Every structure is written in structure tokens, then in C-alpha cells.
Amino acid sequence: MARGMDVRSLEDLLFVSHRTQHILTLFSGGLDSTYLLHKLSSLGCKVTALAVDVGEGIDHAELSRITGFFGVTLKQVDGCSTFVEQAVLPALQSNAQYLGMYPISSSLSRPIIAQIAVETAHKLGCGAILHTANQSQNSLRRLNGAIKQLGFTGFSGSPYEYSALTREEKIAELNAIGLGGFQSRSMSGDANLWVREYESGKLDNPEDFCITEDIYSWTSTSHPRVCDEMEIEFRGGRPLSLNGQVLPLQELIHKANYLAGSFQIGRYSGLEHLEGGEKVFEVREAPAASVLMLAYRTLETAVLDADLIREKITLEQLWVREAVEGRWFSPLKASIDAFIQQTSKAINGKVRLKLSTGSAQLAAIQASSALYLTDRDGWEKETAQERASRSLADMHGAHVPQPVRKLQGVA
Incomplete structure (x- = not known):
């Protein structure tokens, strides 16, 4: 083993299999997680492949095809509701954007997936939790950090941290054992209900990359535009309705993704740092996140004191830093959560946005307990x-000093 209970290479798998009878591995059905099943299947211990849905959906038939090939147990968990309540809502209230540039994504989903994995491992009696993040993926420290912060005492980690193989090498080995269907892709992606993210392949080099329309899903130009306005109502910091329709938060986000996405709102691209300080280029689309964060911030400015907003903005980036660096369950983040939850109680009202290609502009604010003026001239007269x-009154009631008189006999 590389260090203690950490799994860091493919060679570590044999060591782990001799010390636990049941291994849980995160499974997406992609090449990396399938190749790991291939390696685990020859070790002689029980393996459960855990697929967690955080809003993108699960292809049950494909996952069953792959796990059935290796004789591995497939367990599917719908984690979308947990993801929305425990990650997306706090991220919205924290205006969670990487360096203030774009909505964070896997920083939100990985802790929830890790939490479900730890709960599942305890229920099944698994002595190891494995995943497939590698050195160039920030998910490596986010999954590793969350699993340890949640108190899992068994083996955990990714064998791809120290063992690097090309996609072509993995595909060739799987083809050789009769499992096909994995073709080289021009890039890789990660998606949840809040953000779709694309990286690697043709996006590898920030100095020479190619973004084509076909990579986008929510913001595709082929989506019909239903309406060019969005009215979002909040109650206690929680999105309540969209265009007058009261919706569960999960459904509201889903609908906002397609309403705003049809106007190509919420496209982002930029660099993100790795643990060692290196930068990698990523492309995102997050239409619902874009309009909901705009609406939330607008209501904040309407009802919160300016100094409170300034302090909250400072804490927002601390919140983002803890999430990005894999410290989701840290005491610092919990303390910031408490501050932000307190401010969210005052966020009540509606915001109307006008949609146009690539842009959402403020059209109206209607806030409860608002600090804004609705009749500026009238306020000027009344205040003056x-x-x-x-x-x-102060002048008339003021004490007017009298001349100082000399006392008798005093020079």
C-alpha cells in the first residue's frame, strides 16, 4: 500500500482484496469505472458497483450490461433530492462561483456522492470504498477528503492516482476480453442538475481549444424558446415559484435550465487550479444556476444592510474555497453555513428577468421588507x-450661553 489505508495504485488492489471481503466502488458506466471493475473481478472478493444519480439520470440497461459481464452487484441510488437540498440550495445562497467567475459543480456533487457511498458501505459491511479520479481531476481530493471527514475507517481512494493508463490502452484491454462499446471521445464530461462540465480532449490546451455547438445540451441553439421573461419568487431564501407556478426545488431548477438555456444563458469557460497549483481548462453550462443566483443576489441587495452584504461576499469565497479544496465537512464551512443560513431568512420576494440571447437582465424587483425607494422624489421632499x-427644533431648544458675570469682590 502507498500509505496507511489509502488506495493509490492498481497494485494496491491486491493488498486490499486480501484484507477485506467486500469492496464498494463508485460506478458511472464510463471507461475508467468499467476498467476498474475488470481489475477487481479477478481478485476473488465481493464487489458492489454503486451508481448515484445527482440529476443527470442513470442508464440502467447499460450499467446492468457492464456489471453483469463481470458478475458484479449493481446498486443504484437516487441522490438528486439530497444533492439539491444539501448542496445546491446552500450553493445558491452562498453565490458559490469559482473566483467569482462561474458556478462550481463537482465540488458540490462529490461530497454528496461520498456521503451516500459511506452510508452504503456501512450498511453492506464493505471494508473499502474506491473511485476513479486521477491526478488531473479535482474530484480526487474532494472524494478522498469527504470520505475521510465522514469517518470511514476502511481502505479508500483511487487506483488511478499513481497508475496512469491511456484511454486507448484501457479500451484495447476491455476489447480483448470481449467487452466493447467504449470508443475514444474528443473530451470528457461530468453533469448534475446544477452544472454540466466538459474538459480534456479537444479542450486540453487553453492556447488552442475548440468549442463547437454540438457539445452543449441545456444551452443548445436547437431548443425552442417558450417565453422571454422569467419571474422567480423566493421565500426564506428558497426558490418557491417560477413564472407564478409553485414547484418543488428540483423541478424548478430543471425547468429553469431549459427556459434560460434556450437563450444560451449560462455558458462559461475558464481555468481551475489543481492541488499542486497547475491549471486546467474547463467549459460549463449552467443556465438555472446563472438566473437563480442573479435573482437571489438582487433580492439580497434589496433587503440586507450594505455592510452585511459586504461581509457575506467575503465569506462566500471562503465557503467556495472549502468546497473546492475538498473540505466540505470542515468546521470552518459549517460556521460559514450558519452565517449564510441566518441571512437567507430575510430573502423574500420576486425578481423578474428579461431574457435575450446570452443574457438575463433585471426587469423588476418586488421584495418584502425592502430597503429600496419606490418614490425617490417623494422621499427627498419628506426627508428634507x-x-x-x-x-x-434643535436650534430653538438649545441652551444659549449667558455672559459670564464677575463675582463681587473678585477682580
Whole structure:
């Protein structure tokens, strides 16, 4: 083993299999997780492949085809509701954007997946939790960090941390044992209900990359535009309705993705740092996140004191840092959560946005307990009169000093 209970290479798998009878591995049905099943299937211990849905859906037939090939147990868990309540809603209230540039994604989903994995491992009596993140994926430290912070004491980690194989090498080995269907892709992707993310392949080099329309899903130009306005209502910091229709939060986000996405709103691209400081280029689409965060911030400015907003903005980036660096369950993040949850109680009202290609513009604000003026001229007159009256009253009621008189007999 590389260190303690950490799994870091394919060679570590044999060591682990001799010390636990049941291994749980995260499984997406992609090449990396399938290749790991191939390696585990020859070790002689029980393996359960865990597929967690965080909003993108699960191809049951394909996952069953692959796990059936290796004689591995498939367990599917719908984690979307947990993801929305425990990750997306706090991220919305925290305006969770990487360096203020774009909505964070796997920083939100990985801790929830890890939480479900730890719960499942305890229920099944698994002595190891494996995943397939590698050195160039920030999911490596996010999954590793979350699993350890949740107190899992068995073996955990990714054998791809120290063992690097090309896609072609993995595909060739799987083809050789009769499992096909894995073709080289021009890039890789990760998706949940909040953000779709694309990287690698033709996006590898920030100095020479190619973004084509066909990579987009929610913001595809082929989607019909249903309406060019969105009205979002919040109650206690929680999105309540969309265009007058009260919806469960999960459904509201799904609908907002396609309403705003049809206008190509929420496309982002930029660099993100790895653990060692290197930068990797990524492309995202997050239409619902884009409009909901805009609406939320608008209501914040309407009802919160300016100094409170300034302090919250500072804490927002601390919140993002803890999430990005794999410290989702840290005491610092829990403390910031408490602060932000307190401010969210005042976020009540509606925001109307006007949609156009690539842009959502503020059209109206209607906030409860608002601090904004609705009649500026009237306020000017009333305030001037009030302050003038107060000044005059102060002047008339003020003590007027009398001349100092000399006492008799005193020079």
C-alpha cells in the first residue's frame, strides 16, 4: 500500500482484496469505472458497483450490461433530492462561483456522492470504498477528503492516482476480453442538475481549444424558446415559484435550465487550479444556476444592510474555497453555513428577468421588507422636511450661553 489505508495504485488492489471481503466502488458506466471493475473481478472478493444519480439520470440497461459481464452487484441510488437540498440550495445562497467567475459543480456533487457511498458501505459491511479520479481531476481530493471527514475507517481512494493508463490502452484491454462499446471521445464530461462540465480532449490546451455547438445540451441553439421573461419568487431564501407556478426545488431548477438555456444563458469557460497549483481548462453550462443566483443576489441587495452584504461576499469565497479544496465537512464551512443560513431568512420576494440571447437582465424587483425607494422624489421632499424640522427644533431648544458675570469682590 502507498500509505496507511489509502488506495493509490492498481497494485494496491491486491493488498486490499486480501484484507477485506467486500469492496464498494463508485460506478458511472464510463471507461475508467468499467476498467476498474475488470481489475477487481479477478481478485476473488465481493464487489458492489454503486451508481448515484445527482440529476443527470442513470442508464440502467447499460450499467446492468457492464456489471453483469463481470458478475458484479449493481446498486443504484437516487441522490438528486439530497444533492439539491444539501448542496445546491446552500450553493445558491452562498453565490458559490469559482473566483467569482462561474458556478462550481463537482465540488458540490462529490461530497454528496461520498456521503451516500459511506452510508452504503456501512450498511453492506464493505471494508473499502474506491473511485476513479486521477491526478488531473479535482474530484480526487474532494472524494478522498469527504470520505475521510465522514469517518470511514476502511481502505479508500483511487487506483488511478499513481497508475496512469491511456484511454486507448484501457479500451484495447476491455476489447480483448470481449467487452466493447467504449470508443475514444474528443473530451470528457461530468453533469448534475446544477452544472454540466466538459474538459480534456479537444479542450486540453487553453492556447488552442475548440468549442463547437454540438457539445452543449441545456444551452443548445436547437431548443425552442417558450417565453422571454422569467419571474422567480423566493421565500426564506428558497426558490418557491417560477413564472407564478409553485414547484418543488428540483423541478424548478430543471425547468429553469431549459427556459434560460434556450437563450444560451449560462455558458462559461475558464481555468481551475489543481492541488499542486497547475491549471486546467474547463467549459460549463449552467443556465438555472446563472438566473437563480442573479435573482437571489438582487433580492439580497434589496433587503440586507450594505455592510452585511459586504461581509457575506467575503465569506462566500471562503465557503467556495472549502468546497473546492475538498473540505466540505470542515468546521470552518459549517460556521460559514450558519452565517449564510441566518441571512437567507430575510430573502423574500420576486425578481423578474428579461431574457435575450446570452443574457438575463433585471426587469423588476418586488421584495418584502425592502430597503429600496419606490418614490425617490417623494422621499427627498419628506426627508428634507423632516430633517429641516429636526434641525430647527434643535436650534430653538438649545441652551444659549449667558455672559459670564464677575463675582463681587473678585477682580
